[in-house]
Amino acid sequence: MADQANQLRQEVKRRLHSGSSNRKTKVIAVTSGKGGVGKSNVSLNFALSLVALNKKVVIFDLDVGMANLDVLMGVTPKETIMTMLEKQLSLEAVVETGINGLQYLAGGHGIGKILTLDGQQLNHFFKEVGSLQGKVDYIILDTGAGLTYEGMRFLQAADDVFLVINPEPPSITDGYSVLKALNEKNKQASVKLIVNRSLTKEEAERTSLNFQKASVQFLNKSIDLLGAIPDDPFVRKAVIAQSPYLLEYPNSKAAKAIDELVRSYLNLPSVYKLGVKGFLTKILFHK
Numbered sequence: 500m501a502d503q504a505n506q507l508r509q510e511v512k513r514r515l516h517s518g519s520s521n522r523k524t525k526v527i528a529v530t531s532g533k534g535g536v537g538k539s540n541v542s543l544n545f546a547l548s549l550v551a552l553n554k555k556v557v558i559f560d561l562d563v564g565m566a567n568l569d570v571l572m573g574v575t576p577k578e579t580i581m582t583m584l585e586k587q588l589s590l591e592a593v594v595e596t597g598i599n600g601l602q603y604l605a606g607g608h609g610i611g612k613i614l615t616l617d618g619q620q621l622n623h624f625f626k627e628v629g630s631l632q633g634k635v636d637y638i639i640l641d642t643g644a645g646l647t648y649e650g651m652r653f654l655q656a657a658d659d660v661f662l663v664i665n666p667e668p669p670s671i672t673d674g675y676s677v678l679k680a681l682n683e684k685n686k687q688a689s690v691k692l693i694v695n696r697s698l699t700k701e702e703a704e705r706t707s708l709n710f711q712k713a714s715v716q717f718l719n720k721s722i723d724l725l726g727a728i729p730d731d732p733f734v735r736k737a738v739i740a741q742s743p744y745l746l747e748y749p750n751s752k753a754a755k756a757i758d759e760l761v762r763s764y765l766n767l768p769s770v771y772k773l774g775v776k777g778f779l780t781k782i783l784f785h786k
């Protein structure tokens with residue numbers, strides 16, 4: 500059994516290193532403590548802003564509760580990661596190419612099982628998702644809210660974690676709980692704060708400052724603010740139109756804030772660790 504697992508790891512390593520392109524594929528997990536704070540809108544519009552800068556991006560909807568990126572984009576994908584495994588399909592066959600070439604795939608019903616796969620399905624998952632190494636610049640994971648076991652594993656395995664909060668106290672305290680839990684598992688985790696739905700610049704600053712203070716005081720961890728997205732009625736309008744605000748209302752405050760947030764992200768020193776290889780190894784082998 501141990502031998503078999505070892506063989507599989509060796510095989511996976513070989514495949515992941517045999518990519519022809521030298522793109523450094525980075526995995527970004529977007530999360531929050533409380534639900535409904537804007538993770539899916541941030542994930543989608545962030546991804547589209549990267550695409551506008553000629554980056555190749557795949558976005559995975561890993562919300563184990565309710566997947567909703569497809570609703571925000573107005574697309575209806577036929578397959579999911581789970582059906583890819585059940586039917587032994589290739590990733591290419593199941594990934595939907597959506598708006599402006601953004602690639603999209605939902606985890607699907609029972610995605611939590613991904614952590615306990617074995618044998619043929621494990622091998623298949625590794626082979627297919629691993630094939631993204633070097634082919635895309637970013638894999639963005641829209642994870643569910645809160646402290647689910649699966650969610651935490653995805654966060655631990657990502658190169659960067661975007662923690663979305665809004666100025667309301669429950670979102671801040673629940674966000675803090677996620678940071679604390681992640682910090683207990685991995686002190687080196689690269690977590691960036693995003694304040695969504697602030698009414699003023701001052702409110703955004705105050706919210707992030709309070710969060711950062713608590714994080715330094717109680718966890719001895721400093722967490723950088725990546726950016727703030729204002730509360731903007733055009734976000735709701737875009738959600739209703741099932742079209743991302745970046746494209747539907749490019750001059751809205753929210754769209755401009757997302758573009759700025761992407762620029763800030765790209766200007767940061769790269770924290771690329773192991774990309775897809777590290778991600779897969781960590782989520783599947785508890786490493």
Ligand SMILES: Nc1ncnc2c1ncn2[C@@H]1O[C@H](COP(=O)(O)OP(=O)(O)OP(=O)(O)O)[C@@H](O)[C@H]1O
Pocket residue numbers: 531533534535536537538539540541562567643644695696728729730731732734735738753
């Ligand atoms: N910057 C914003 N300004 C105004 N409204 C916003 C903003 N961001 C999000 N919203 C509103 O909040 C709603 C929820 O956003 P979203 O679906 O992105 O949250 P979520 O964190 O992914 O939720 P869930 O936890 O259910 O997955 C949106 O439908 C929209 O109406």
Ligand SMILES: [Mg+2]
Pocket residue numbers: 538539540562567641
């Ligand atoms: Mg969501």
